[in-house]
Amino acid sequence: MTIHTGTGLQPFYSRYQSEQDYSRYQSEQDCMEALIAMKWPSGFVCPRCDHTGCSRLNSRRVPLFECGRCKHQTSALVGTIFEGTRVPLLKWFMALDLFLLPDGISAMRLSQVIEVTYKTAWLMLHKIRYAVGEFDARELLYGDVKVNSDQYGRNPSRVTVSHPHASAVVAGCTVTESGEPQQVRFRLVPQKRGSDTRAARRDLTAFISEHVDSHSSDVELFSQAFRLYAPLRNIVRETWKSLKSTYGALGQKHLQAYLNEFTARRQLHLSKPEKTMGQILLQKCMVIPRISYHQLIGHRPIQPLAAVA
């Protein structure tokens, strides 16, 4: 895998490359075989009829598998974020690797490193974000769960001054027996922006019904601004600093996706050594169907309040 030099990214890319497993993929073929192995770990299974016999057709860039019983043709990329992509898989694997950097990577820098257009880099990153967001949303928080009514984007050093660009957010986390926050989820309350607006109690209740397995959990709510669960409050601040350092000021339209990216990356960095974070990220990308550019930009933008427009 060659790395475009002169971008200033090579030193830190190399540092992380050695910790990742993507670097062992040297060709499109290597990447494709890795995806095929991940898609069908125990060998081909027809998605239509569950038959396991198939013929492999290698005449195209993406190998096709034809079911020996119903003749259905499929590929390892169907139903994944890579379906229909024209970007070489080696560039996708590098993008996934760079996505795992502690503060992620902006579309501008990614476009320079893997030598694609800005629009392509933007779309690739949003597809990865979408995959991790959708995947994580399927896993409910359970156990010892704390939920804060917080604000995203508030300058922590200016406690009493209102912030027109702050957004109300519900933050929830599980807590380990030793008192460490483990899995974290954020949900923006889109219509509440600016000043000291925070998530209301009903927003916290909505968060719990959507993201917490309340039957097997002990849930504690922190709805008062000056009595929040501090470790979780700190993670919201950390998120703001990290996203600000990589992306600058983020608009409301995709902010939820960036928050999902942060919490997913944080979780991946906590992953156990036997399964590298790169493999877990790739698995998430393999089970979530892609989102198209038009679906992404067609998502209804969240209208800012008149006071902050």
Ligand SMILES: [Zn+2]
């Ligand atoms: Zn079949």
